Amino acid sequence: MQNWSEEQLNIGIAIMAVLTVLALMAIGLIWVQPSMLAPVGLARRPPTPTPRPVATLPPTWTPTATPTQTPTPTATPTETPLPTGTAEAVATETAIAIEGTPTPDLVATLTALPTDTPIPFPTSPPPPPPRTTGGGGGSSAPPVPTPTPMPLYLVINSLGGVRCDEMKFFGYVYNNNGTPRPGVTVRVFNEFGYQQDAVTQADGYWEVYLGPGPAPERAGTWHLVLLEDGQRASDEIAFVMPRDCSGVTVVRVDWQRTLP
The missing domain is CATH 1.20.5 (Single alpha-helices involved in coiled-coils or other helix-helix interfaces)
Structure with missing residues (x-):
């Protein structure tokens, strides 16, 4: 210094x-x-307010009207008198049993048909004649003929007509009191091995549709027979169907039961 x-x-x-x-x-x-020496903090965001839950009332239920279905009236089928009735069924080529009653719109009125001689209902063989007893030259008594039993069903109506746009068999099956008989099998077959079964409906109606009009492959003799519980229940009847419109192409056959 x-x-x-x-x-x-x-x-x-x-x-x-x-x-x-x-x-x-x-x-x-x-x-x-002295606050000047206090540390300066970072600015803080104010806390986010928590929203209060708002009570939401459920919507008021409004009853909805339930539509009431009005039943459709069912028409009662009117039975056509058997001798002069005309009938037609809505047919498909593969139909075996058609629901409902056929619509009466055949062009030609069905007329009575001749049928071949019915093949009798099968019967059991008659019992052997009784043997004679004792000596002498007496002869045995002649055998008592066995009565032919009546079939369970008999043909009561056989009608035919010409219609070139279809070939078929149809008809009805009735109880002995005239009411419809459902559940009976109608078998239709020819000599060439063709066979088709139809089952009667609730109104007794049955139908077997052969095809859209006559044809060579559908011509010839056709046989009809009833089956019940798998057993033959009627005589067998036969009709000859044509190759063209020159003969009967639509056949109606009705049966009636002989027992209750």
Whole structure:
């Protein structure tokens, strides 16, 4: 310090004085406002308010009207008198049993048909004649003929007509009191091995559709017989069908049961 000049000493004293004043001012400010030394935190977002649940009332139930189905009236079929009735069924080529009653729209009125001699209902063989006993030259009594049993069903109606757009057999089966007889099998077959069965419906109706009109492959003799519980229940009848429209192509046959 001996080497310092007087001017340098004065400058140093002045600097020390200024620093002292600044230090005193800082101490005073800290004394008056100590919060100035508190650390400044980051600004925080205000908390997000939690929404209050709003009670939602369920919608008021409005009753819906349920539509009431009006039953459709069912027409009662009217039975056509057997001797002069005309009938037609809605047929498909592969149909065996057709639902419902045929629509009476045949062009030609069905007329009575002659049939071949019915093949009798099968009967059991008659019992052997009784043997005579005792001596002498007496002769044995003549055998008593066995009566031919009546078939379970008899033909009561046989009608035919000409229609060039179809060939078929159809008809009805009745109980002995004239009511319809469902569930009876009608078997139709020819000498070439073709066979088709139809089952009578609730109204007794049955149908066997041979094809769309006469044709050589459908010509010839056709046989009809009833089956019940798998057993033959009627005499067998036969009809000759033509190759063209020159003969009867539509045949109606009705049977009636002989027993209750």
